[in-house]
Amino acid sequence: MRNKQKQGQLRDVQDVIDIIGGRWRGAILASLCDKPKRFNELKRDLGEITPRILTKELKYLEMNKLVNREGDTASVLYSLTEHGHSLDPLIGAIVMWGQKHRKVVLADAETSKEANIEGFEAKQAS
Amino acid sequence: MRNKQKQGQLRDVQDVIDIIGGRWRGAILASLCDKPKRFNELKRDLGEITPRILTKELKYLEMNKLVNREGDTASVLYSLTEHGHSLDPLIGAIVMWGQKHRKVVLADAETSKEANIEGFEAKQAS
DNA sequence: AAAACCGATATACTTTAGGATACTACTTAA
DNA sequence: TTAAGTAGTATCCTAAAGTATATCGGTTTT
Numbered sequence: 046m047r048n049k050q051k052q053g054q055l056r057d058v059q060d061v062i063d064i065i066g067g068r069w070r071g072a073i074l075a076s077l078c079d080k081p082k083r084f085n086e087l088k089r090d091l092g093e094i095t096p097r098i099l100t101k102e103l104k105y106l107e108m109n110k111l112v113n114r115e116g117d118t119a120s121v122l123y124s125l126t127e128h129g130h131s132l133d134p135l136i137g138a139i140v141m142w143g144q145k146h147r148k149v150v151l152a153d154a155e156t157s158k159e160a161n162i163e164g165f166e167a168k169q170a171s
Numbered sequence: 172m173r174n175k176q177k178q179g180q181l182r183d184v185q186d187v188i189d190i191i192g193g194r195w196r197g198a199i200l201a202s203l204c205d206k207p208k209r210f211n212e213l214k215r216d217l218g219e220i221t222p223r224i225l226t227k228e229l230k231y232l233e234m235n236k237l238v239n240r241e242g243d244t245a246s247v248l249y250s251l252t253e254h255g256h257s258l259d260p261l262i263g264a265i266v267m268w269g270q271k272h273r274k275v276v277l278a279d280a281e282t283s284k285e286a287n288i289e290g291f292e293a294k295q296a297s
Numbered sequence: 298a299a300a301a302c303c304g305a306t307a308t309a310c311t312t313t314a315g316g317a318t319a320c321t322a323c324t325t326a327a
Numbered sequence: 328t329t330a331a332g333t334a335g336t337a338t339c340c341t342a343a344a345g346t347a348t349a350t351c352g353g354t355t356t357t
Contacts, residue, residue, distance in 0.1 A: 051216075054201060059194070061272070062192055067314075071187075090177075093316090095315080095317075099335090119324060119333065120324095120333070131268065132268065138260065138264050140184060142187060143182075144183055146186070214304095221347075224346080247304065247305090
């Protein structure tokens with residue numbers, strides 16, 4: 046039946062969001078799309094992330110076969126696996142939609158004059 | 172400089188994940204891609220969600236101009252706004268990648284014989 | 298007129314994600 | 328030889344996300 050497929054799709058969405066979701070995972074993957082990076086290089090890229098979190102997220106992504114960790118303790122290189130690279134188009138689509146959304150939000154703020162948008166952070170429901 | 176652009180992209184990714192992220196938002200949007208739905212219809216679609224959360228998430232999506240709420244108290248219909256519908260291709264891409272990822276994970280479990288995958292929930296980092 | 302369905306809200310609670318801060322062990326460069 | 332950079336760990340803490348359960352006021356259905 047049709048309905049089963051739809052249920053499956055919802056589950057797919059939830060699963061994918063589990064993987065790329067959270068404060069950092071998407072950004073880590075996006076940063077590694079560019080090129081392989083070392084721990085501190087990633088850390089600088091991501092700005093506010095603490096080493097604890099970065100370590101944890103990298104381990105998670107490694108376990109999910111999206112990221113490769115290679116090298117001894119002195120110099121570790123993180124890169125996307127082949128499977129990880131299959132995310133490239135998706136991340137591209139996310140970036141593009143993000144830019145579009147920013148424009149929509151800014152346009153809206155313009156017309157409605159409640160312009161306190163700072164990097165267009167999503168509004169919270171009370 | 173090139174780097175500024177990259178920083179912007181990371182931020183875009185984080186912003187978008189903020190919007191479609193979390194346990195339910197993506198699924199709600201995906202469910203509404205299909206067609207407009209009423210509160211309880213959505214609730215059934217989503218399975219385990221509690222009314223409190225559904226209310227909250229719908230308000231959030233409404234505030235972010237992605238979802239429309241129309242109708243009096245007796246019969247409320249939720250639908251995607253035009254802007255919300257611009258997410259369609261993105262959600263499609265997510266579903267497709269999710270299916271691909273499931274195959275990769277299942278294939279891996281097959282060969283490594285640790286097949287306890289149930290809906291291929293993402294593995295946790297300790 | 299009662300039951301069941303509609304779209305929620307209230308209160309209270311638990312769990313988890315993520316942040317702050319300090320520290321370690323190893324390696325190169327000055 | 329000490330200073331700075333590498334790649335992390337350890338501990339503790341808070342805020343937010345999500346759950347459980349009960350209730351509510353209105354409206355069809357029987």
